[in-house]
Amino acid sequence: MKCLDTAYETLLLAEPSPGVVVVTLNRPDRSNAMTDTMFVEMEHLALGLDDEDDCRVVIVTGAGTTFCAGYDLADADELPELGAMAMLDQQERAVRALLAIRSMRSPVIAAVEGAAAGGGLALALAADIRLGSATAKFNAAFVRIGLSAGDLGTSWLLTRLIGPAAASEICFTGRLVRAEEAARIGLLNRVSEGDVLGDAVALAESIVANSPGGVQLSKRALQANMEVSSYAAALELENRGQALLTRGSDMPEALAAFKEKRAPVFTGR
Structure with missing residues (x-):
């Protein structure tokens, strides 16, 4: 993949x-606190990976013992002094x-070790699946620094999730919401007993084994149908996805593999 270079x-x-x-x-x-540079790089990378057909699953994690502590407060001193439009520009950079x-x-898995606070929580929520180590802990820290939890999608995603x-x-x-509670209320899919990143890679490999188009249109349907207003609209979207996938090569290959008692070879075409 070119993006890896x-x-x-x-x-x-x-x-x-x-x-x-x-x-x-x-x-x-x-x-692993967030800065404007990190936001710019995250957007650039995500858009680049999205153009890579070979990219089938993305795992987001943090270096060391912390997932992400949110926005770097060392860079926050200037925020109260920014004009309204400058602050809006900075906010929209993070949102993008x-x-x-x-x-x-492609599906995104968050592998969370240690704290996911504020913007770090928002980043974990942006993933499709969340795995945590026993040390994982989450908090919507916004109110503790005089801000709203209506930030970076948290109010929308967290409400729908839990x-x-x-x-x-x-x-x-x-x-703080610690790992055991997070799993119980649905904030985490599960708590890893050992290496959370290793478990995330194993999960990603099980996803990669499936039809690329099937996985991608499943993600599209799951996300889009969180926003539609009716069951009928959800069915319409699902119908379109199934109709598209039956025109590709992966479904016939899956049927042939089933009849021949072998593993399918998916191409995504």
């Missing part, structure tokens, strides 16, 4: 398995980065 200031890239790309937030001395990650056609009452408590108090 690009050097970034705040991100590290690796391909531990064919089709699986690991993106590591690489500011361990600052608990997380939107680019959430909008990728329900409005649980989201309200977490957002209004800013309290």
Whole structure:
């Protein structure tokens, strides 16, 4: 993949398995806190990976013992002094980065070790699947620094993931949600007993084994149908996806493999 040859200031890239790309937030001395540079690089990388047909699953994790501590408060002193339009420009830069990650056609897995706070929580929520180590902990830290939890998609995603009452408590108090509770309420898919990144790679490999088009249109349907207003609209979207996939080569290949009692060879064409 061409994107893997690009050097970034705040991100590290690796391909531990064919089709699986690991993106590591690489500011361990600052608990992988977000900066404007990181937001720009995250958007650039997400858009680039989205153009790579060989990129089948993306894993986002953090260097060291922390996933992401949110926005780097060392860069926040100037925020109250910014004019309205300058602040809006900075906010939209951050939003574009997380939107680019959430909008990728390939599934995104967050492998969370340590804290995912504020913007780090928002980044984890932007993923399709979240795995955590026993040390994983989450908080919507916004109210603790005089800001709103309506930031970077948190209010929309967290509410849909765990329900409005649980989201309200977490957002209004800013309290920590540790790994066991996070798994119980649905914020984490599961807690890894050992190496969370290794578990994420194994999960990614199980996704890569399936039809690329089937996985991508499944993601599109799951995300889009969180926003449609009716069951009928959801069915219409699903019908279109199935009709498209039956015109490709992967479904006939899957049927042939089933009859011949062998593993299918998917091409995504």
